[in-house]
Amino acid sequence: MSFGGHHTRKRFGQHWLTDAGVLERIVAAAELQPGERVLEVGPGRGALTERLLATGLAELHAIELDRDLVAGLRRQFAGDERFQLLEGDVLRLDLPPADKVVANIPYNITGPLLERLVGRLDRPLASPYQRLVLLVQQEVGERIRAVAGSSAFSALSVRLQLLAHCRSVCAVPPRCFQPPPKVMSEVIVLDPLPPSERLEPQLAGRLEGLLKRCFASRRKMLRNSLAGLWPEEELSERAQRAGVSLRQRPQDLSPQRWVELTRQLCPTPQSPRVSSPPIPEQTAHG
Structure with missing residues (x-):
């Protein structure tokens, strides 16, 4: 292996997924086809990267913030021309073109990264990804796919379900990571809606x-x-x-x-209904 001497960095929220069964389920959920381009966020030590490259995809663009891991990843996959690695913050970098996304999301940037990868209700991505397979904190996964009337249902549920079809793949307990996190995790799939099905x-x-x-x-x-x-x-x-x-x-x-x-x-000005008074700005999010 190419990562001897590397230690996890708490500030990056690093927890390596080591369970082979869960790794295989992530790859299977992506349903990769020949010729597709994939964006992997947070490749870490390359356990998922190696399995993704084994599928026969056309290109794998990976983004890693930890410069020590970047060096190890470049050594490990130097012989595969399909592997392209970007060093930096996924929230700041220009994202390379891709058909699908596979990401082990650092839990401390889940909200901003979801917005970057899926968009907002009023500012969705112009060209949405075909599919996103994300490893998230289970509490977040439950909120994303919650049904109305449940305790987990929130504004996030409404936003994401109006932007994508959402489903769970599997729960991931702490023992599947090294070091183990203190919370349960979950693999979810988001299939963004095409532009024709979005809200105006x-x-x-x-x-x-x-x-x-x-x-x-x-x-x-x-x-x-x-x-x-x-x-x-x-x-x-x-x-x-x-x-x-x-x-x-x-x-x-x-x-x-x-x-x-x-x-x-809140009828729009083009609506035959009488225009509504404006909604005051609020700062709190659901």
Whole structure:
């Protein structure tokens, strides 16, 4: 091996996935086809990299922040022209073109990295990846794929489910890593929606405003969270047209119900409905 003497760095959130079974399931979940280009975030010591290269893919672009690991990776895969390694911060580098993403996400940058790889409701990626296979903290995976009404359902659930089809591959206990983390992990798959199935940007922006407003106080009924947006009677009527009761709480509404509520409460200027008052800016995220 090419990593003798290297020690894990806590500031990078390094936990090496060593379980062969989980590594194989990650590769299988990617469903790689000949000729595809893959972006691997956080190759570490190359355990997953080696398996990805064995699939016959066309190109593997890897991004690694730890310069000591970069040196070892370059030595280990020097003989494979398909392997291209970038040293630096995945949140700052220009990402190389790729069809699919495989990433062992450092848990301390999960939110920003998801936004970088999937986009935002109001600013989705112009050319989305075909598939992302991500190793994340299980709590985050549960929130991403949660169903409305469950305790894990959050604004993140709404955002990601309106940007991609989400599913779980497998749970990953701490013993599968070296050193073991203190939390459970999970492999998830995100299949981003094509541009034709996304929300129009104006509607997406208004939905984002509603999510911030309501999930900032997720224990409150919508009657309280939305107070002042419209006169009380009209607010109730508009919510009813969206199939929503103002006695519900934010986590009770499915992503599509949130879209319908936004259409009713925040009609766009092109809509035949009367324009709504603006939604105040909120700083808290669900």
